[in-house]
Amino acid sequence: xxxxxxxxxxxxxxxxxxxxxxxxxxxxxxxxxxxxxxxxxxxxxxxxxxxxxxxxxxxxxxxxxxxxxxxxxxxxxxxxxxxxxxxxxxxxxxxxxxxxxxxxxxxxxxxxx
Amino acid sequence: xxxxxxxxxxxxxxxxxxxxxxxxxxxxxxxxxxxxxxxxxxxxxxxxxxxxxxxxxxxxxxxxxxxxxxxxxxxxxxxxxxxxxxxxxxxxxxxxxxxxxxxxxxxxxxxxxxxxxxxxxxxxxxxxxxxxxxxxxxxxxxxxxxxxxxxxxxxxxxxxxxxxxxxxxxxxxxxxxxxxxxxxxxxxxxxxxxxxxxxxxxxxxxxxxxxxxxxxxxxxxxxxxxx
Numbered sequence: 001x002x003x004x005x006x007x008x009x010x011x012x013x014x015x016x017x018x019x020x021x022x023x024x025x026x027x028x029x030x031x032x033x034x035x036x037x038x039x040x041x042x043x044x045x046x047x048x049x050x051x052x053x054x055x056x057x058x059x060x061x062x063x064x065x066x067x068x069x070x071x072x073x074x075x076x077x078x079x080x081x082x083x084x085x086x087x088x089x090x091x092x093x094x095x096x097x098x099x100x101x102x103x104x105x106x107x108x109x110x111x112x113x
Numbered sequence: 114x115x116x117x118x119x120x121x122x123x124x125x126x127x128x129x130x131x132x133x134x135x136x137x138x139x140x141x142x143x144x145x146x147x148x149x150x151x152x153x154x155x156x157x158x159x160x161x162x163x164x165x166x167x168x169x170x171x172x173x174x175x176x177x178x179x180x181x182x183x184x185x186x187x188x189x190x191x192x193x194x195x196x197x198x199x200x201x202x203x204x205x206x207x208x209x210x211x212x213x214x215x216x217x218x219x220x221x222x223x224x225x226x227x228x229x230x231x232x233x234x235x236x237x238x239x240x241x242x243x244x245x246x247x248x249x250x251x252x253x254x255x256x257x258x259x260x261x262x263x264x265x266x267x268x269x270x271x272x273x274x275x276x277x278x279x280x281x282x283x284x285x286x287x288x289x290x291x292x293x294x295x296x297x298x299x300x301x302x303x304x305x306x307x308x309x310x311x312x313x314x315x316x317x318x319x320x321x322x323x324x325x326x327x328x329x330x331x332x333x334x335x336x337x338x339x340x
Contacts, residue, residue, distance in 0.1 A: 103150070
């Protein structure tokens with residue numbers, strides 16, 4: 001085992017346990033918990049068996065396993081950014097509705113002619 | 114007393130302290146119901162507008178011109194307005210164009226009347242601005258079914274029925290394109306009326322830079338794609 005594996009695999013296992021604990025204490029939704037547990041265990045598997053990613057990469061026509069992982073992470077991050085963008089926009093709309101509600105509620109009486 | 118019903122002039126204003134007083138005063142000479150939506154200004158816009166006789170509806174936070182317009186429309190509809198007119202705060206519109214918009218509503222029985230600076234009346238529009246606005250109007254003709262010569266004019270009049278149904282959700286400047294889309298989707302009838310835009314150093318400095326067009330186009334496209 002390489003030093004890298006010795007450091008990262010226990011770390012990922014710890015994240016896995018922490019996620020499972022958060023799930024059982026209902027701190028996160030089951031869907032989100034399963035998503036993150038898949039991420040952690042996937043990362044651990046690929047680090048434990050480095051050849052695995054190369055095999056998949058070659059099958060997809062990508063030279064190195066590390067490149068495959070890089071491309072996939074970029075895709076995930078872009079998807080994540082987009083999700084954050086949509087959520088941000090929704091928050092913006094909600095904020096506007098509150099500001100509008102308060103503005104109309106607090107509008108004083110119209111001035112005299 | 115502000116009369117119930119009637120014509121309401123909605124003026125969205127953000128940091129318009131130098132201009133808002135005279136704009137409201139000129140409006141009030143013809144129209145008793147002037148609603149200034151102060152969009153979280155940092156200056157004395159609200160005080161100046163009140164001094165000139167407007168009712169001021171105040172956003173606690175700056176939310177953008179689209180948001181301010183919708184607030185003014187909601188307020189006016191809530192007060193029982195029969196016709197809602199939108200009018201820019203920087204003094205680029207002429208008060209005397211408003212009766213012509215309202216007359217157009219009545220003459221054509223339209224739901225909405227929109228001012229156009231491209232229907233023959235003279236103005237001192239800078240050439241780059243003319244090109245940008247004409248291009249934007251052409252693009253809007255492609256993306257929506259409404260044919261307008263000037264889709265981004267702040268001077269508009271709408272009947273109560275239209276004002277009740279229009280809901281601008283784009284807070285920023287892309288609301289103008291969103292409005293055209295909604296006119297299309299709600300099957301509202303629209304008439305264009307020639308108006309004069311007066312470009313002063315002040316209005317140009319307050320207005321959108323050419324580069325902002327990209328931001329506006331982005332907001333609009335994202336709204337079209339992911340509502």
